[in-house]
Amino acid sequence: MKKIFYSVIVLAVFSALAVSAADNRAIDENMIKKLEADCQKALADETVINAATNNSLNNLAVNRDIITHHDKFFNVKLKSSGVTNQQSSGRCWLFATLNVFNQGIARKLNHKKFELSQPYLTFWDKIEKANMFLEDIIKHIDKPIDSREMAYLLKNPFGDGGFWNYAVNLIEKYGVTPISAMPETKQSVSTGTVNKLANVKLKYFASELRSMYADGKKIDELRKRKEAMLLDIYKLMVYNYGQPPKEFVYRYEDKSGEDEDDEDSENDTDSTSTDNKKPVKYISKTYTPKSFYEEFVEKDFLEYVTLIDYPTQPYRQTYRWEWGNMPEKPHITGLNLPISKLKEYTLKMLSDSLPVCFACDVGKGNYNDSGIFSADIYQYDKLFDIDFKMSKEERVKYRGGVSNHMMVILGVDTTDDGTPVKWLVENSWGDKRGDKGFWYMYDNWFDEYVFEVYLDKKYLSAEDRGYLEKEPRDLPMWDYFLEGLLNK
Amino acid sequence: MRATLVLLLCLFFILLPAVQAADDGHINENLIKKMKAGYEPTPSKEAVTNALAANKVKDLALNRDKLVKRDPYFNYKLTTTGITNQKSSGRCWMFAGANILSPIIKKKLDIENFELSHTYLAFWDRLEKANLFLEQVIEFRDLPLTDRKMESILSSPYGDGGWWHYFVGLIEKYGLVPVSAMPETYQSSATGHINSLTNTKLRADAAELRRMHRDGKKVKQLRQRKEEMIAELYNFMALNFGQPPDEFIFRYETKDTTAADSADSTKTESKSKKIIKTATYTPLSFYREFISNRLPEFVALADNPTKKYHKLYQGEWSRSIYEKPDFTMLNLPIEKLKDYCLASLLDSQAVWFACDVGKDHNSDSGLLAVDIYEYDKLYNLDFKMTKAERLDYMDSWTSHAMAIVGVDTTDSGQPRKWLVKNSWGTKNGDKGYWTMYDDWFDEFLYVIIVNKKYLTPEDLAKFDEKPVILPMWDVFSRALRNL
Numbered sequence: 001m002k003k004i005f006y007s008v009i010v011l012a013v014f015s016a017l018a019v020s021a022a023d024n025r026a027i028d029e030n031m032i033k034k035l036e037a038d039c040q041k042a043l044a045d046e047t048v049i050n051a052a053t054n055n056s057l058n059n060l061a062v063n064r065d066i067i068t069h070h071d072k073f074f075n076v077k078l079k080s081s082g083v084t085n086q087q088s089s090g091r092c093w094l095f096a097t098l099n100v101f102n103q104g105i106a107r108k109l110n111h112k113k114f115e116l117s118q119p120y121l122t123f124w125d126k127i128e129k130a131n132m133f134l135e136d137i138i139k140h141i142d143k144p145i146d147s148r149e150m151a152y153l154l155k156n157p158f159g160d161g162g163f164w165n166y167a168v169n170l171i172e173k174y175g176v177t178p179i180s181a182m183p184e185t186k187q188s189v190s191t192g193t194v195n196k197l198a199n200v201k202l203k204y205f206a207s208e209l210r211s212m213y214a215d216g217k218k219i220d221e222l223r224k225r226k227e228a229m230l231l232d233i234y235k236l237m238v239y240n241y242g243q244p245p246k247e248f249v250y251r252y253e254d255k256s257g258e259d260e261d262d263e264d265s266e267n268d269t270d271s272t273s274t275d276n277k278k279p280v281k282y283i284s285k286t287y288t289p290k291s292f293y294e295e296f297v298e299k300d301f302l303e304y305v306t307l308i309d310y311p312t313q314p315y316r317q318t319y320r321w322e323w324g325n326m327p328e329k330p331h332i333t334g335l336n337l338p339i340s341k342l343k344e345y346t347l348k349m350l351s352d353s354l355p356v357c358f359a360c361d362v363g364k365g366n367y368n369d370s371g372i373f374s375a376d377i378y379q380y381d382k383l384f385d386i387d388f389k390m391s392k393e394e395r396v397k398y399r400g401g402v403s404n405h406m407m408v409i410l411g412v413d414t415t416d417d418g419t420p421v422k423w424l425v426e427n428s429w430g431d432k433r434g435d436k437g438f439w440y441m442y443d444n445w446f447d448e449y450v451f452e453v454y455l456d457k458k459y460l461s462a463e464d465r466g467y468l469e470k471e472p473r474d475l476p477m478w479d480y481f482l483e484g485l486l487n488k
Numbered sequence: 489m490r491a492t493l494v495l496l497l498c499l500f501f502i503l504l505p506a507v508q509a510a511d512d513g514h515i516n517e518n519l520i521k522k523m524k525a526g527y528e529p530t531p532s533k534e535a536v537t538n539a540l541a542a543n544k545v546k547d548l549a550l551n552r553d554k555l556v557k558r559d560p561y562f563n564y565k566l567t568t569t570g571i572t573n574q575k576s577s578g579r580c581w582m583f584a585g586a587n588i589l590s591p592i593i594k595k596k597l598d599i600e601n602f603e604l605s606h607t608y609l610a611f612w613d614r615l616e617k618a619n620l621f622l623e624q625v626i627e628f629r630d631l632p633l634t635d636r637k638m639e640s641i642l643s644s645p646y647g648d649g650g651w652w653h654y655f656v657g658l659i660e661k662y663g664l665v666p667v668s669a670m671p672e673t674y675q676s677s678a679t680g681h682i683n684s685l686t687n688t689k690l691r692a693d694a695a696e697l698r699r700m701h702r703d704g705k706k707v708k709q710l711r712q713r714k715e716e717m718i719a720e721l722y723n724f725m726a727l728n729f730g731q732p733p734d735e736f737i738f739r740y741e742t743k744d745t746t747a748a749d750s751a752d753s754t755k756t757e758s759k760s761k762k763i764i765k766t767a768t769y770t771p772l773s774f775y776r777e778f779i780s781n782r783l784p785e786f787v788a789l790a791d792n793p794t795k796k797y798h799k800l801y802q803g804e805w806s807r808s809i810y811e812k813p814d815f816t817m818l819n820l821p822i823e824k825l826k827d828y829c830l831a832s833l834l835d836s837q838a839v840w841f842a843c844d845v846g847k848d849h850n851s852d853s854g855l856l857a858v859d860i861y862e863y864d865k866l867y868n869l870d871f872k873m874t875k876a877e878r879l880d881y882m883d884s885w886t887s888h889a890m891a892i893v894g895v896d897t898t899d900s901g902q903p904r905k906w907l908v909k910n911s912w913g914t915k916n917g918d919k920g921y922w923t924m925y926d927d928w929f930d931e932f933l934y935v936i937i938v939n940k941k942y943l944t945p946e947d948l949a950k951f952d953e954k955p956v957i958l959p960m961w962d963v964f965s966r967a968l969r970n971l
Binding site: 034145200201227230231385 | 512513519523524527529533536541543545546615616619633636673674675681682685691695718719722723724728729731734811846866868869873881882961962
């Protein structure tokens, strides 16, 4: 009897402790004791502690099963026009977009490799971004300095980030040049310092415009002052990138009469094959960036649209964000469709031999050494016996990752019934990373971490095309979905 | 007459597009022409472009004059402990805090060097921050996720950054241990990976707590679930850092002062004679024995020219430990901060401070000097902003914490430069030390922590006033996590 009495008391004391702990918002002594006791049970395997305290976690968590079952075959595979390298800059969107264009031009010239100048377009991208920023400052000139709008505008206004449409706008307005006409410089491949300096300058300009306005100056006067400010930004860009060419001579090998190279002859170098036949014929012509664009770029990209998988917003609806790179162009928009639709249309493009530009969260499930993107390449849950799972919807809702990188899909490997197993991806991180610059994207990674694809609207079903015609729904400039690609 | 008309017409057409250009806000053909005309290539400009095409901007903009003119002398210099290294982590605030406390322990024990365990404090710091985050999620359970408050907390549920009072709070609650009792691990020295895993976990937890709330669960039930979440994180951290010790044996070598006093005959021997002492401590008993109640005596003084001086400010949710008060600081002109810094140094007390280390900073020689890089001369462009403009336009805020351990003054006592002890190892700066020029102090130093005994009664009284509350996205509240 007495025993029972004691144990009841003990139980009561214990549960009182537990209750008080549950009521407590802070980490108190009871909770710490509990934590330690609970952990002692879990820490039976000391080898895990030793491993985790001494090694990189990716090495410990890698799922060897995926690596050993991995193969490199694709039943649809387009030719790359050469792996490019964005180096220490955030220009992925421009590289990915231009890689699509490069392929078109290479095909037209019947060349294996072709590269458009990224610094030429970056030059104008930065001028346009500076203008757009100052225009936005003028647009929001009545907002207080600590408003949410100002906080967003002031976040990295001269950043490297962008979208497919930013690139398209630039190409249409300024044309293109081959890389030889405007090569990379130290500052264009490593943009940190110049970005910092230009950000200082632009923020100073913003403060100047705002104090002009406070002094009663008209918008017209602010705009005039803005023009003078842009001259400074232009100067800064010329110092760092050199002047963009007004015209240039482009000389290239004439291969128009020759047969297209097939896969088998890839090992023969161009020189040996021409040695045996006839002398190499070169074509040389003077172009402006605009005339080069007119002659070499197929204009079907003007029909391209942005499809997004934004799982926290209703599907079958177009969205518009308060961001753009030119005041005369519409803001960024995207048609929201389930990921299965994005895949379906990507497949159609590929089977028509068209590469597909896409945006994703590259920070997850990336096995850099072999170039594998797989949703379960790292088993952190097994390593730590903790569940780290979040659905795609939750990840977007809770700011756990959206698009921060753009690349190009060049191929697909399907089962016999046409279900995709993995996708071939061309990256812009040079040929030393991944599998010589290429990645294998497993289908589950496409589901989880791909958020945008850019493709010709003629591949869309009539129903989906119909949604494009409807008025888009406006989202605020601080909407999280765009944050990563904008480099905010 | 006709000529004038034609001329007028011409003028009209020339002016028309110009007017248009000013109106539509686009970069149009005219503006492009103007920009191109505004840049006249000269041989010297082309040389600059060539240099920039092949070199780092900083190498070209370096002001060699400032580099050459520096001297290594300081007329007041405190004795310190060895240089530490935070490696690839954002724990500067903790390392700077340790650089204030370690000399006290070193002196008390009369030992060569003392280093406390940052891993031990970081372990508890991570649990406290996780708890605070989950409490915020519970507190704001009815706010939409797009609310600015939710955006603020979700953008970085856990971050390495911190503040002097985080450091004080941790030590008061959990005590401290020497580095030998809980050494650095691969994960504590390179925190990027476990931070992103922690953030994934905490975001998933936040989603779950909000789901529970939506399903009608009570706050009490959310808190119970929260405890389980913290327990999971404890296990996770124990795997990465090892478990924090409940008690530890501390052995140290010290001079045998008693032997030196009593045995005069063996004078020469006793000089070098050392003895080894051994004692068992808990983290809290170690703290009580060596630091005791010194910590609450320190207060924070800030220079934020966008806000009113001589006022007390408090950042909303600027604490890291749930039950502690939010952080308050007194806003004072920079001269006052210097006065108190000097008073503290002359009294042999090092000063914890927070600054924007990203500006005008030369790591090779350990220099913090305004205009050490002359970008304006390189580009013929003005990059100047005032301290207030930099804060308002989010160009600068506290990004690093270090300790001031010396000063070089003119004969009249005016500070010329300050000696700064960093936590980036001995390979950076001047063997781990930096020289901070007085003009840099003016421009890029924002907060110091000093003992309140140096404050004038007037300034001290301000700490009893009701503080002005700053929202959590204010530069000064946010900066706490950025360190």
